[in-house]
Amino acid sequence: MAVAAKTCTMTVINRHMQPYCLKVSPVLKVDITGWRLARAALSLPPAAARTCSGQMTAASVVLKARTSGSGSYSSKKIGQALSPLVSPSRLGSRSVSAGSPLPRTPAAVPEFLASLALSPYRDYYVVALAAVGGAVWVKVFDLLAANGTLEQKLSRKLVHTTSGPLFVLTWILFSVAPGARYLAAVVPMLNGIRLLAVGNGLVRDQGLVKSVSRSGDRGELLKGPLVYVVTLVAATALSWRDNPAGIIAVSMMCGGDGLADIVGRRWGDAKLPWNKAKSWAGSFAMLVGGYGMSYGLILLFCNLGFFSCYPPAALLSCLGAIALAATIVESLPINQVIDDNVSVPLVAGCLSILLLPQPVEAMAIGVAATEAQVTELAVTATTAAAAAAAVAAPVGLFRSF
Numbered sequence: 001m002a003v004a005a006k007t008c009t010m011t012v013i014n015r016h017m018q019p020y021c022l023k024v025s026p027v028l029k030v031d032i033t034g035w036r037l038a039r040a041a042l043s044l045p046p047a048a049a050r051t052c053s054g055q056m057t058a059a060s061v062v063l064k065a066r067t068s069g070s071g072s073y074s075s076k077k078i079g080q081a082l083s084p085l086v087s088p089s090r091l092g093s094r095s096v097s098a099g100s101p102l103p104r105t106p107a108a109v110p111e112f113l114a115s116l117a118l119s120p121y122r123d124y125y126v127v128a129l130a131a132v133g134g135a136v137w138v139k140v141f142d143l144l145a146a147n148g149t150l151e152q153k154l155s156r157k158l159v160h161t162t163s164g165p166l167f168v169l170t171w172i173l174f175s176v177a178p179g180a181r182y183l184a185a186v187v188p189m190l191n192g193i194r195l196l197a198v199g200n201g202l203v204r205d206q207g208l209v210k211s212v213s214r215s216g217d218r219g220e221l222l223k224g225p226l227v228y229v230v231t232l233v234a235a236t237a238l239s240w241r242d243n244p245a246g247i248i249a250v251s252m253m254c255g256g257d258g259l260a261d262i263v264g265r266r267w268g269d270a271k272l273p274w275n276k277a278k279s280w281a282g283s284f285a286m287l288v289g290g291y292g293m294s295y296g297l298i299l300l301f302c303n304l305g306f307f308s309c310y311p312p313a314a315l316l317s318c319l320g321a322i323a324l325a326a327t328i329v330e331s332l333p334i335n336q337v338i339d340d341n342v343s344v345p346l347v348a349g350c351l352s353i354l355l356l357p358q359p360v361e362a363m364a365i366g367v368a369a370t371e372a373q374v375t376e377l378a379v380t381a382t383t384a385a386a387a388a389a390a391v392a393a394p395v396g397l398f399r400s401f
């Protein structure tokens, strides 16, 4: 039975409500082109071809093809042609007694992820993923230290340096729901509860103690590590993806302070005049590591559209001032007064809000919005940071004698 000779063109709406141009050509070839789909073609049985008209979902096109019964079509070809639109395995389960379900194709994985993305429970899935990911990540370093692959101090600092930015990267997976940031904050919160439980001896977890403490004493979990996760909670709940302040604060705490320890312990012979426990090499690593991690994450998040991108000159100069200020604060001998997992991110976050406001924030706080004014502010902040160092140096020097 011949099908109409003319090409039947219709708009097919897929699961993402994206329109496609679906053409049924005179030789019964269905040629699917459109949104990121490789051109695929399959022959439809005449009955299905004839009934394809108007707006149809790809699923109904396949279901009509499958249930029309006639014509020589292979479920594999249909699956391959349409699987980027709808997961064949799902179609297989829905098709009327038309034979075995369509075969799984590699495209089913993106569809599975797409269905997660559209799920109302998406944020809960991401929380679970990040929480499990965090536990596994720490366990990996525990095992690497336990089998001697990594020295314990290095393993611990790698956990410090990497956990924060990896957690920030999970922010990308959350939905745009207003409460998403608070769900995201649950991840470091759960880690904080775990640190409290193990640190107070309520739960025994020697692996965690070895992974995140210097001395192997569980009480240490209640100091730096706990402050670290509290800072992650604050950065998530207060800043989130609205502006770079939280990202910069985490980057200075992790990429900066974490790297300062790793580099400083190894190559830190030249000590700082105002703080003999710290070195120029460690501080330089802090500056470069914090700057680089911040810059990379800011570019990623602004290019993903979470907040406005900054003029390159303004970003480079302001970020330089922020990283310098954070580096100076980290170098000061004030760890006994305030943990550097508080002082460093706090200074970095506050300066970020001042120097790198988003347009709506710039208007709200009446801070410079033009590039020239922002650069001027950066110079002012750098001068202020240098002045702070000039004041602290003699103090540190005096105390070091």
Ligand SMILES: C/C(=C\COP(=O)(O)O)CCC[C@H](C)CCC[C@H](C)CCCC(C)C
Pocket (backbone or CB within 6 Å): 129, 130, 131, 133, 134, 137, 138, 156, 157, 159, 160, 163, 164, 166, 167, 170, 187, 188, 191, 211, 212, 213, 223, 224, 225, 228, 229, 232, 341
């Ligand atoms: C060792 C750590 C801090 C110590 O700081 P300091 O005393 O040396 O200044 C880091 C502690 C890390 C924490 C136990 C685990 C944090 C996990 C994070 C919230 C989630 C990561 C998820 C991601 C997908 C891996």
Ligand SMILES: Nc1ccn([C@@H]2O[C@H](COP(=O)(O)OP(=O)(O)O)[C@@H](O)[C@H]2O)c(=O)n1
Pocket (backbone or CB within 6 Å): 224, 257, 258, 260, 261, 262, 263, 264, 265, 268, 277, 278, 279, 280, 281, 282, 283, 284, 286, 330, 331, 335, 340
């Ligand atoms: N600016 C820095 C920071 C740390 N370090 C080295 O890293 C070690 C740990 O630094 P830290 O006391 O700041 O460690 P955390 O408090 O960051 O865990 C120091 O004792 C130094 O050996 C450095 O040389 N220069």
